[in-house]
Amino acid sequence: MDKIKMTTPIVEMDGDEMTRILWQMIKDNLLLPYIDLKTEYYDLGLEHRDETNDQVTIDSANATKKYKVAVKCATITPNAARMDEYHLKEMWKSPNATIRAILDGTVFRAPIVVKGIEPCVKNWKKPITIARHAYGDVYKAAEMKIPGPGKAELVYTAADGTETRELVHEFTCPGILQGMHNITPSIESFARSCFNYALDTKQELWFATKDTISKKYDHTFKDIFQEIFDKEYADKFKEAGITYFYTLIDDAVARVMKSEGGYIWACKNYDGDVMSDMISSAFGSLAMMTSVLVSPDGNFEYEAAHGTVQRHYYKHLKGEETSTNSVATIFAWTGALRKRGELDGNAELSAFADRLEKATIDTIESGEMTKDLALITTLDNPTVLNSEDFIKAIAKRL
Ligand code: NAP
Ligand code: MG
Numbered sequence: 001m002d003k004i005k006m007t008t009p010i011v012e013m014d015g016d017e018m019t020r021i022l023w024q025m026i027k028d029n030l031l032l033p034y035i036d037l038k039t040e041y042y043d044l045g046l047e048h049r050d051e052t053n054d055q056v057t058i059d060s061a062n063a064t065k066k067y068k069v070a071v072k073c074a075t076i077t078p079n080a081a082r083m084d085e086y087h088l089k090e091m092w093k094s095p096n097a098t099i100r101a102i103l104d105g106t107v108f109r110a111p112i113v114v115k116g117i118e119p120c121v122k123n124w125k126k127p128i129t130i131a132r133h134a135y136g137d138v139y140k141a142a143e144m145k146i147p148g149p150g151k152a153e154l155v156y157t158a159a160d161g162t163e164t165r166e167l168v169h170e171f172t173c174p175g176i177l178q179g180m181h182n183i184t185p186s187i188e189s190f191a192r193s194c195f196n197y198a199l200d201t202k203q204e205l206w207f208a209t210k211d212t213i214s215k216k217y218d219h220t221f222k223d224i225f226q227e228i229f230d231k232e233y234a235d236k237f238k239e240a241g242i243t244y245f246y247t248l249i250d251d252a253v254a255r256v257m258k259s260e261g262g263y264i265w266a267c268k269n270y271d272g273d274v275m276s277d278m279i280s281s282a283f284g285s286l287a288m289m290t291s292v293l294v295s296p297d298g299n300f301e302y303e304a305a306h307g308t309v310q311r312h313y314y315k316h317l318k319g320e321e322t323s324t325n326s327v328a329t330i331f332a333w334t335g336a337l338r339k340r341g342e343l344d345g346n347a348e349l350s351a352f353a354d355r356l357e358k359a360t361i362d363t364i365e366s367g368e369m370t371k372d373l374a375l376i377t378t379l380d381n382p383t384v385l386n387s388e389d390f391i392k393a394i395a396k397r398l
Pocket of ligand 1: 075077286303307325326
């Protein structure tokens with residue numbers, strides 16, 4: 001059999017720990033035997049990020065602008081423990097935050113629905129797609145520890161030197177302080193990506209913030225969405241038979257629980273981070289959630305929504321068997337390959353992505369799965385496979 005040819009590379013961002021192990025297994029068993037795989041490789045493993053002073057992350061994001069399609073492995077976001085573990089020069093920022101800041105755009109996360117893995121919320125019949133704003137707020141915040149009494153203010157100095165001040169707090173004791181921001185163009189492109197994605201997938205769009213409490217910050221998000229909707233999308237939505245619905249974040253959370261699913265829930269950056277983990281675990285497993293960052297100028301970065309699965313990696317290092325679910329990482333690859341196929345007019349490549357997804361789903365539905373799924377499946381007598389054998393079972397079907 002001839003291998004499927006590629007004309008343009010995909011940007012490949014390798015990562016850390018257990019997902020780095022899965023990454024290689026997926027390539028060896030599911031991709032390289034069938035595709036003449038063309039990638040531009042960037043090693044975002046923490047050691048290499050540290051060696052390059054994180055330049056590799058910036059380079060990989062810029063390469064994504066050039067080639068338009070990237071696939072990323074989960075990566076460690078350093079914290080104090082990681083500083084010691086990896087003897088880091090600096091507590092490097094989250095690679096995802098760095099990449100998102102360069103590409104802008106919106107992250108769409110949707111659960112991979114398979115028979116036999118039923119959502120905890122029994123009225124959820126269809127996937128709920130979370131659209132996470134990918135710029136600013138707490139992820140780009142400036143923070144201070146306040147040592148004692150004093151005045152904290154927000155100060156904006158305009159280009160002409162004029163100052164505007166707003167008192168945050170008159171401290172009489174030690175405390176903490178945070179200043180965050182967002183920018184109108186990013187909120188606008190967030191709104192447009194959401195409206196476009198809703199039209200593309202013919203799903204309703206929900207959006208929620210805390211505008212009653214945050215009368216300027218959150219209210220601006222609400223206003224921008226409404227203005228863009230009224231001006232550019234109201235007619236198209238009507239034609240498509242879908243609606244745009246705004247409500248308060250706490251009301252949205254309550255409604256989501258009572259809903260059937262089948263819509264896109266647009267969230268501010270932090271809400272999206274938190275809610276996507278709730279949605280994915282309630283739909284089955286963190287390992288069954290796809291994620292794609294779509295930028296306004298048409299760049300796509302695919303990844304799994306979960307982390308590096310550290311606990312499993314430590315078992316793996318000790319030579320113990322692991323049963324880590326590779327589905328979301330496989331779907332990151334299929335998402336990228338399908339998009340590459342679409343952009344290059346390479347139907348064979350897109351068809352391969354479809355077949356690999358089907359082989360993956362069929363493997364689980366026939367009862368062969370990793371431990372996380374075996375624990376929650378409604379199928380009788382599932383076969384629990386280890387990390388590698390699960391990938392090999394998919395390869396066999398493929
Ligand atoms: P995690 O890697 O998502 O894992 C949390 C737990 O969820 C695991 O211990 C495991 O539970 C379960 N799990 C997640 N993915 C699984 C899979 N594929 N198969 C089976 N079980 C799975 O989150 P974390 O442990 O909080 O974070 C580890 C590292 O990942 C951190 O350094 C963090 O910075 C990073 N992270 C990266 C990204 C990203 O690159 N996008 C996202 C989130 C976190 P059991 O242990 O109970 O089996
Ligand atoms: Mg998160």
